[in-house]
Amino acid sequence: MNGLRHLMTPMDFTVDELERLFDKAIDIRNDPAAYRHVCDGRILATCFYEPSTRTRLSFETAMLRLGGQVIGFADASSSSSVKGESVSDTIRVVSCFADICAMRHPKEGAAMVAAAKSGIPVINAGDGGHEHPTQTLTDLLTIRSLYGSLSGFTIGLCGDLKFGRTVHSLVKSLVRYSGIRFIFISPPELRMPDYMRDMLDLKMIPYEEVIRLDDCLPDLDLLYMTRVQRERFFNEEDYVRLKDFYILDREKLSRARENMHILHPLPRVNEISVDVDDDPRAAYFPQVQYGLFVRMALIMTLLDMTDDHMNKGLLKW
């Protein structure tokens, strides 16, 4: 698209490119001072038509920690979309101001529509119930850091597997690594969509679907909890009936392996009791920090900030 590199789905990067991105993220974590001026003079626009705490702040912090600056809006009501402006027009305008844009939108495919008309790289920061690629980069980097590898484990994904965009992007990404077995834990109403199960069948990736978390906990190397996505339900009654279907607490966790890590994209509602937070297996807050480093690495990559630019001061602006 336009000769620019965008990020719509984690599959926009090859497995090798992801490795390089993760190596860069770890390098940034180990030596943040070396990256303090990499994006001097650059501007990130965050166009968020849907609520967000960590994704938007993580992007903004990433750019600020690289020496760049940030513009944007945090909800649709403060943008011209309330006047009827299309996403295509908004991105053409934003392209005149900023060097890179992170966009979140309630409609599936919105970031893709924006990328087609954009003069700057666009990052999909979540499009409806579809994809959330930078959360997946965060999840993959966290898993790689905890286990030293992205292959050969059994991962349980629990909660709202129907509307949860983070699980869709994560599963699509993990199938590219070897020896991964999925256990999908959800009530029948929130099971993994057909198109995802068809994809797994086609690739002959092993997966099971279960309703009870307790039964499969001892088998898991990794547990990925998610909240029930209230905003994507058609009626409140269904949400209320399903919202507390899973609650992981200390007592339940006693059935899990000593080395099973718990991830969650956050925000958490009731699905993980706060008494789990102090357990050494709870990795969801460290996960947030990996998200910052990987977004720093991503911004550099999409702006084509090679090591040469860093070392020789050859910034394009």
Ligand code: NCD
């Ligand atoms: C996720 C999202 O927006 O999809 N949040 C996030 O960006 N970390 C998960 C969620 O909202 O449940």
